Amino acid sequence: MKFLDEAKVYIRSGDGGAGAVSFRREKFIEFGGPDGGDGGRGGDVWVEAVNGLNTLIDFRYQQHFKAAIGTHGMGRNRTGANGASVTLKVPVGTQIFEEDNETLIVDLVTEGQRFKLAAGGNGGFGNAHFKSSTNQAPNWANPGLAGEEKTIWLRLKLIADAGLVGLPNAGKSTFLATCTRARPKIANYPFTTLHPNLGVATIDGREFIIADIPGLIEGAHEGVGLGDRFLGHVERTRVLLHLVSAQEEDVAKAYKTVRHELEAYGEGITDKPEIVALSQIDVIDADELKKKAKALAKACGKTPLQLSAVAGIGMTETLRALRAVITDPEGTGE
């Protein structure tokens, strides 16, 4: 499977129109003089961040974006029309890279942010522009300037406040569906979630964005399962919510497996504050819960929260814990 959140796109801005060489010719008017108009400007290629998109999948279907060329100038001082610009609409959080896929051109982090990726060529001057006292009949004009063409990479790193991580079936999507209006696909098989989902949670009158990404399994950093490429989406979050299902036989191992993958991915993800929660606690009895909570506490070095999205247990506490980190002005985390 290809990297869903990356796309290679070819762009080309419009060439400028050429200026015209023309002379005024009319009955009874002698020496009418030059009247060749200027060429129009070529269209630009822009990129704009818009809300409501969370994948770059559209760019798999359309990979070429060309702005229109400026039209040529014409006689009787007519200027050519400017070429129409084109705008690539991308999700907020998209980064644009040069063809080497390393040099960042722009990072679009706010809705409505626009950036000109390629400027259209200027139109050329018509011969009317070159008339002077010493040359009253110039018979040349400028050609328009060529547009720019290049290949760029788009890479999406969603912008969310909190990121959900965990093994497949940990209940990440269920958590998102319960506390936000997002409706991700939920099912009891691994890798139900194939692309990230965003939702807005509200707690105590404050809103924040939660990102749900596909589950991680051992070896994800080597590409096992869906791999770890979706971790790019939690790179920019303030806090991680690490869900460990109470249905796991060995919760400590489940926790460590995911932590290990986060470490292998790098990019400072393991330095982020992490809130650990034992999820799906409605499926086990009190004794087992105690045991598993203890085992998980030992593995993560703090007391995990306990929640069940289905039974509605511990959800408010979890959202409060996330919010506390997100609104923490010091950025110290805990």
Ligand SMILES: Nc1nc2c(ncn2[C@@H]2O[C@H](COP(=O)(O)OP(=O)(O)OP(=O)(O)O)[C@@H](O)[C@H]2O)c(=O)[nH]1
């Ligand atoms: N009993 C119970 N079942 C739950 C709970 N949360 C999730 N489930 C079930 O567990 C299964 C997996 O839930 P998902 O939310 O799809 O899990 P996920 O972590 O998003 O899984 P992937 O997308 O595959 O990584 C589904 O059948 C859910 O109905 C819970 O709190 N209690």
Ligand SMILES: [Mg+2]
């Ligand atoms: Mg899911």
